[in-house]
Amino acid sequence: MQIKSKLNNIVNSALKANGIEIEEVVVNEATKVEFGDYQYNGAMALAKKLKTNPREIAQNLAKELDGNSIFSKVEVAGPGFINLTLDKEFLEQNLLNTLNNRAGVSKLNNPIKVVVDYSSPNMAKQMHVGHLRSTIIGDTIANLFEFLGDDVIRQNHIGDWGTQFGMLVAYFEESGANVDAKLSDLEQFYKEAKQRFDESEEFANKSRQNVVRLQGGDAETLKLWSTFIEKSLAHAQDIYNSLNVKLDSSHVRGESWYNSQLSNIVKDLETKEIAKESQGAKCIFFEDSENPIIIQKADGGYLYATTDLAAIKFRVQELGAKRVCYVVDARQAEHFKQVFQTAKDAEYANNDTKLEHIAFGMMLDKSGRPFKTRSGGTVKLKELIDEAVDRAKGVINRANEYSNEELEHIAKVVGIGSLKYSDLSINRQSNYIFDWDKMLSLDGNTALYMQYAYARINSILTKAGDIAETEPTLGDELERRLALKVLSLEDTLIKAYKEAMPHIITSYLYELATLFMKFYEQNPILKDGVSQEQKESRLILAKATANAIKVSLNLIGIEVLERI
RNA sequence: GCGCUAGUGGCUCAAUUGGAUAGAGCAUCAGACUUCGGAUCUGACGGUUAGAGGUUCGAGUCCUCUCUAGCGUACCA
Structure with missing residues (x-):
């Protein structure tokens, strides 16, 4: 349930009762446990505006709020903070509602159509670590948006066009290699082709001609090209499947798909006098930057900015997106800023369409350098995944209690889960320092800690048998706080939704799990001497916690295990 | 050169977007067990938030400058 918006409304009425009208009331979670559950800090700002005493405003407001049975305590502190503590009964009444497959989270009142552009690997090469972040961050926000009710369209803007394919085609023709080659061979061919391209002018020209033939729709060239793409996509699909990422062939709309629209985009931008010629190329200049974006090269070829503009136009005008999220590396910030600006200038997107660059930092090794293999090459995603699963096997405590099959499954869930978690x-915006040991650690904010918490609760619930789902009676402060944490899942998800920040979900998960562990340490459930009422209430708390963990983990694309 | 982004205990990260005494985990040290799964929990130690100014009731957060690092800087994506 949305606790915060409920509180916002309550505070808003209290303000009105005091004759104060403001645009937006914001109640926040308390910064410290001693301050209660929530706090309203608006009195200080109001006092400034109304030129009165903040303490006085807060007192009057508190008096009004105190009458509401949702609070067990309302107090004014410091210069005019209003600290709010929720009444147990309110939490008790709502806890049972979280025991469904949405953990009590309702859908948004005003869902919109959203395009999430993520993963976007280059074809003819294996996916490598550079694609990991976009793929899993993008998938998480797509899951989250979908869960909250938005109409999400996933778009995999694969790199399937351009000079590189001309090169590849030329090399295949030259070397007479078998087109049925595996992708790993294809990648080797790509390297060799690149070398030929750099050393031979003749080869380079041939490659460029191939690009022209490709763009012109030459059947032979296209056939060869589509074979490359098919193989590369099959490889990418394997990766998506093992990462538990929901991308499939229906989401693929690569650069090639926009090819036929590019000349019109350029013409249109020229007509609108947004683009102009400079040094033989068609460019768009910006006041605040010395660098233009180039939409057509001097030789007539198009560039990725052109494709991106065509994609925006398509996504907004054809797909009807109100929010378009580009989950792309932070280095392209300037590119997107300029492309978005151009899209608005050209009216491909109007002002109520949100174009967002969901930027993320680089993946670095422990010493802060780009994450590479020992010999300095790029780490293939497949190798990374295999190693994660392999290492996970070594971490599982009761490995001998499981069959090989079970162990494989657990290792997969734990390994992939840890990699993603x-x-x-x-925070996606900062660089990410990758560390195997930390990743598979049992302590702290890790996937394993969460998996363990879930399995442990599951063990209790199994032992307890059927649970009477009656309204719980919350005992001590820990129980009250745990119930509140479970109930605040929706607030958390909404925050993560607004900012497209997956780490907000994991922070919540960690707080929830630690709170449960503390509760459980102090408050026995199935031991002797626990009254029936306590037992039932605590079981419901445990069940609600497990359910919230499961739903949250699933959102970030991680499975739970009944046993581990 | 110009531009963008960042700089928080030894390490890895938070900080509800301007709120109260900057919070966690790891590491270190000290505790709690005939375990409802101890893969747990409880403490302690550790900070001038890179530095210097400024804005105001109030700054890790906003502004200016300096330092440091990474990235981007015209026909790759």
Whole structure:
């Protein structure tokens, strides 16, 4: 349930009762446990505006709020903070509603259509670590948006066009290699082709001609090209499947798909006098930057900015998106800023369409350098995943209690889960320092701690048998806080939704799990001497916690295990 | 050169977007067990938030300058 918006409304009425009208009331979670559950800090700002005493405003407001049975305590502190503590009964009444497959989270009142552009690997090469962050961050926000009710369209803007394919085609023709080659061979061919391209002018020209043939729709060239793409996509699909990422072939709309629209985009931008010629190329200049974006090269070829503009136009005008999220590396910030600006200038997107660059930092090794293999090459995503699963096997405590099959499954869930969780649990905007040991650690804010908490609760619930789902009676402060944490899942998800920040979900998960562990340490459930009423209430708390963990983990694309 | 982004205990990260005494985990040290799964929990130690100014009731957060690092800087994506 949305606790915050409920409180906002309550405070808003209290303000009105005091004759104060303001645009937006914001109640926040308390910064410290001693301050209660929530706090309203608006009195200070109001006092400034109304030129009165903040303490006085706060007192009057508190008096009004105190009458509401939702609070067990309302107090004014410091210069005019209003600290709010929720009444147990309110929490008790709502806890049972969280025991469904949405953990009590309702859908948004005003869902919109959203395009999430993520993963976007280059074809003819294997996916490598550079694609990991976009793929899992993008998938998480797509899951989250979808869960909250938005109409999400996933778009995999694969790099399937351009000079590189001309090169590849030329090399295949030259070397007479078998087109049925595996992707790993294809990648080798790509390297060799690149070398030929750099050393031979003749080869380079041939490659460029191939690009022209490709763009012109030459059947032979296209056939060869589509074979490359098919193989590359099959490889990408394997990766998505093992990462538990919901991308499939229906989401693929690569650069090639926009090819036919590019000349019109350029013409249109020229007509609108947004683009102009400079040094033989068609460019768009900006006041605040010395660098233009180039939409057509001097030789007539198009560039990725052109494709991106065509994509925006398509997504907004054809797909009807009101929010378009580009989950792309932070280095492209300037590119997107300029492309978005151009899209607005050209009216491909109007002002109520949100174009967002969901930027993320680089993946670095422990010493702060780009994450590479020992010999300095790029780390293939497949290798990374295999190693994660392999290492996970070594971490599982009761490995001998499981069959090989079970162990494989657990290792997969734990390994992949850890790989994803450690990435998603930090603010995406900063660089991510990748560390195997930390990732598979049992302590702290890790996937394993969460998996363990879930399995442990599951064990209790199994032992307890059927649970009477009656309204609980919350005992001590820990129980009250745990119930509140479970109920605040929706507020958390809404925050993560607004900012497209997955780590907000993992922070919540960690707080929830630690709170449960503390509660459980102090408050026995199935031991002797626990009254029936206490037992039932605590079981419901445990069940609600497990359910919230499961729903949250699923949102970030991680499975739970009944046993671990 | 210009531009963008960042700089928070030894390490890895938070900080509800301007709120109260800057919070966690790791590491270190000290505790709690005939375990409802101890893969747990409880403490302690550790900070001039890179530095200097400024804005105001109030700054890690906003502004200016300096330092440091990374990235981007015209026909790759």
